[in-house]
Amino acid sequence: MKIFNTLENYTKEQLGWNTFFQQQDTQGFQVGRVIAAHKHHYDIILPEKGTFKGQLIGKLLFMADTPSELPKTGDWVLISPMDEQEVLIHEVMERETMFSRRSAGASGSEQVICTNLQTLFIVQSLNENFSPRRLERYITQAYSSQVKPVVILHKADLVADIEPYLDQLKEIQQDLSIVVTSIVDGRGVKEIQSMITEGMTFAFVGSSGVGKSSLINSLLGSQQQVTQEVSHYDSKGKHTTVSRELLFLPEGGILVDTPGMREFGVTADEEGLQKSFYEVSELAEHCRFKHCTHMHEPDCAVLQGVAEGKISEDRYQSYLKLQREAEHYQMSNHEKRKKQKQFGKMVKEVVKQKKNRR
Numbered sequence: 001m002k003i004f005n006t007l008e009n010y011t012k013e014q015l016g017w018n019t020f021f022q023q024q025d026t027q028g029f030q031v032g033r034v035i036a037a038h039k040h041h042y043d044i045i046l047p048e049k050g051t052f053k054g055q056l057i058g059k060l061l062f063m064a065d066t067p068s069e070l071p072k073t074g075d076w077v078l079i080s081p082m083d084e085q086e087v088l089i090h091e092v093m094e095r096e097t098m099f100s101r102r103s104a105g106a107s108g109s110e111q112v113i114c115t116n117l118q119t120l121f122i123v124q125s126l127n128e129n130f131s132p133r134r135l136e137r138y139i140t141q142a143y144s145s146q147v148k149p150v151v152i153l154h155k156a157d158l159v160a161d162i163e164p165y166l167d168q169l170k171e172i173q174q175d176l177s178i179v180v181t182s183i184v185d186g187r188g189v190k191e192i193q194s195m196i197t198e199g200m201t202f203a204f205v206g207s208s209g210v211g212k213s214s215l216i217n218s219l220l221g222s223q224q225q226v227t228q229e230v231s232h233y234d235s236k237g238k239h240t241t242v243s244r245e246l247l248f249l250p251e252g253g254i255l256v257d258t259p260g261m262r263e264f265g266v267t268a269d270e271e272g273l274q275k276s277f278y279e280v281s282e283l284a285e286h287c288r289f290k291h292c293t294h295m296h297e298p299d300c301a302v303l304q305g306v307a308e309g310k311i312s313e314d315r316y317q318s319y320l321k322l323q324r325e326a327e328h329y330q331m332s333n334h335e336k337r338k339k340q341k342q343f344g345k346m347v348k349e350v351v352k353q354k355k356n357r358r
Helices: 059-061 130-144 165-171 189-195 212-220 270-276 278-284 301-307 313-356
Strands: 032-035 042-046 048-058 076-081 085-091 097-100 110-114 119-124 148-154 177-180 201-205 245-248 252-259
Touching: 032 048, 032 110, 032 130, 032 301, 042 085, 042 165, 048 059, 048 148, 059 085, 059 097, 059 313, 097 130, 110 201, 119 130, 130 148, 130 165, 130 313, 177 212, 212 252, 270 313, 278 313, 301 313
Parallel strands: 048 085, 119 148, 119 201, 148 177, 201 252
Antiparallel strands: 032 042, 032 076, 032 245, 042 048, 076 085, 097 110, 245 252
């Protein structure tokens, strides 16, 4: 396989371009991919040309109804050159996939983590960070985003017996992809490498201190990602990665390291919940009522499954909690978008009237 020494060597296909994007109208513009999104500018890579600084045209900034519609890390964008170092971004191409979360705080708006990825590596360290309930959140969101979840149990050198952890994951899903890793003894790194193929995009997510950056460094073969020690007092890591950025493996393949997330609110859809909580979905088909809430209805197969031990109480409560979160987000997001569109139409009409008066 070809070794890429500089970013100028990458073709469209090696940067993640595929038939999904080929079918879209580029309107005669050049295309580039967003390596990183900053507050006032973007780092863009152009096929076989290298990296450039990107700026939004005013129209794109004006037409966006929500921040999630602006360019994000992983997006393909339509651009035109300004000079030898800068380009103008005219439009964000339709996304093949988008992994996001509900942001913390009262607004609860959608925060896009990265776009156009195929696999999500969900990293948990085998100390006090391990949490099946937190994993369910990531897995549910991955399925809702049409992205394959892979669970990485990191820092395996910290525990004498890995089996109790694997048993807990089997309860979540029997066919869940799991990789046990350790930087200390190199365990599992080659297995991750075998999953990463040229032209595909993979994101690493998880809490602070789980070792995402250390794992990525081992895959990159260099100390590109800054790492910090985890406190032995509380097993909590410090935020090492502060932004989302595409990283290119020497042998091909694209990685995204993400900042540690202490909270992960879901924006999941029904399909994501059904795939993540497959045992609930299977039993729900036998409920007496079609729109059963699985909380108090008579002849509810899910409640019966909980009573008989087919579904653990923890899994059942987790399902209800994520379902409530997802429904609340969908309802509030619908109302928010409705108001934003109404305001946008009003502003556009005012601009139109001003032009007509000239």
